[in-house]
Amino acid sequence: MLETVSEEPETETSNVPDIVVGRLPLYLRALSEMAMAGKLFTSSQELAAALGISSAQIRKDLSHFGEFGKQGTGYAVLELRDHLRxxxxxxxxxxxxxIGAGHIGSAVANYSGFAQRGFRVVAVFDNAPERIGTSIGAHRVKAMSELGAVIAQWRVQHAMLTVPAEFAQPVADQIIVAGIKAILNYAPTTLAVPPQVHVEYIDPVLHLQRMTYYL
Amino acid sequence: MLETVSEEPETETSNVPDIVVGRLPLYLRALSEMAMAGKLFTSSQELAAALGISSAQIRKDLSHFGEFGKQGTGYAVLELRDHLRxxxxxxxxxxxxxIGAGHIGSAVANYSGFAQRGFRVVAVFDNAPERIGTSIGAHRVKAMSELGAVIAQWRVQHAMLTVPAEFAQPVADQIIVAGIKAILNYAPTTLAVPPQVHVEYIDPVLHLQRMTYYL
Incomplete structure (x- = not known):
């Protein structure tokens, strides 16, 4: 994500550089695709070609976590996938x-791509009376007053924030107090959060603007 | 975006590092917020606090494009915003x-945040007969056979790809042949494209997975 691109080499919770941690999900995604295709072995060169990252970088990244590759046969796909998981x-x-049952919140709540990759949407919230109680896929939109109970019941730590930009900060404050530790923010604004809370950002316009520079 | 995080300092079309170009939209977003709030001047320190990027980095990034800040008064918000634009x-x-009129395509086509930031959705395409002709906001979903005519009419260079992962590569090939130069890919898979075509990726699961490492 653009906002987390940084030259800081270390984080306080780990001695693996944050930029390396950011690439691991990408390796996992490629390995999962290979596993689904029935592939048994791969190489840093093949991963490099699939991902547009240099093979030297991939070998260096994976070396933080032990010895995976074998000279001659390369990486065992299932073993490396499971280890990354x-x-x-x-x-x-x-x-x-x-949080937020508008167009983006609805699309996210209906997205089928979470389940196989470690996540499950357990509830959708909104504060607009006309949205509370309506259905989004299998979910009935809940009132923000039910937040605490849902977080306690499911021990939820992750939230996707799909509210308008002007409400993003107050809503973030509210869900952090309720126990959320990781926020994926779809609102086009930067959030201020305590150091123990993680935020990632999705703003499609930033990506379009970045590419436009090169046209 | 995770996929474009790279240590390569230069691109072939510009001598401004790609990683700096990637931060410019973020500066522009912050400056536009300040302008809307009626703020006349700002500083690299204030931008740093708003964005979580160091003030030294911000000054260095902006220095690639000339002398903006003035000792004592800082940056003129409107001037710097317009220059970045x-x-x-x-x-x-x-x-x-x-391309793709499912849940995500519909949310993206209805998203009101493009207009003020330089982009306008001019058409939505799908290849499913049951979707062609249906309405998404102000758009009537078009057949892929109309792609060439629409691209020529509007001189379109940008596409957002919201098709299932297994169709992303063939559809990307098709729109590139038709003239698309910049693809924002929402499908959770890496695309192979010719060097003159730019791709950025949005995969919410990658962001959730990255944060989960730290929980």
Missing amino acids: QILQLDREWPVIV | QILQLDREWPVIV
Whole structure:
């Protein structure tokens, strides 16, 4: 994500550089695709070609977590995939809540791509009376007053924030107080959060603007 | 975006590092917020606090494009905003097409945040007969056979790709042949494209997985 691009080499919770951690999900995605295609072995060169990252970078990144590749045969796809899942703590399913039941919130709540990759949307919230109680896929939109109960019931730590930009900060404050530790923010604004809370950003316009520079 | 994080310092079309270009839209967003709030001047320290990027980095990034800040008064918000718009070629409106009229495509086509930031969705395409002709906001979903005519009419260079992962590569090939130069790919897979075509990626699961490492 643009906002997390940084030259800081270390984080306080780990001695693996944040930029390396950011590439692990990408390796996991490529390995999962290979596994689904029935592939048994791969190489840093093949991963490099698939991902547009240099093979030297890939070998260096993976070396933070032990010795995976074997001279001659390369990486065992399933073994490396499962190891990355473990490193990323994706060998279990994490509950996620969606805050904001507008167009983006609805699309996210209906997105089928979470389940196989470690996440499950357990509830969708909104504060607009006309939206509370309506259906989004299998979910009945809940009132913000139910937030605490849902977070406690499912032990939720992840939230996707799909509210308008002007409400993003107050809503973020509210869900952090309720126990959320990781926020994926779809509102086009930067959030101020305590150091123990993680934020990632999705703003499609930033990506369009970046590419436009080169046209 | 995770996929474009790279240590390569230069691109072939510019001598401004790609990683700096990637931060410019973020500066522009912050400056536009300040302008809307009626703020006249700002500083690299204030931008740093708003964005979580160091003030030294911000000054260094902006120095690639000339002398903006003045000792004592800082940056003139409107001037710097307009200059960044010019650098990013956002002093005009760019037409964008959406390929894929599912949940995400519909949300993107209805998203009101493009207009003020340089982009306008001019058409939505799908290849499913049951979707062609249906309405998404102000758009009537068009057949892929109409792609060439729409691209020619609006001189479209940008596309947002919101098709399932297994169709992303063939559809990307098709729109590139038709003239698309910049693809924002929402499908959770890496695309192979010719060197003159730019791709950025949005995959919410990558962001959730990255944060989960730290929980």
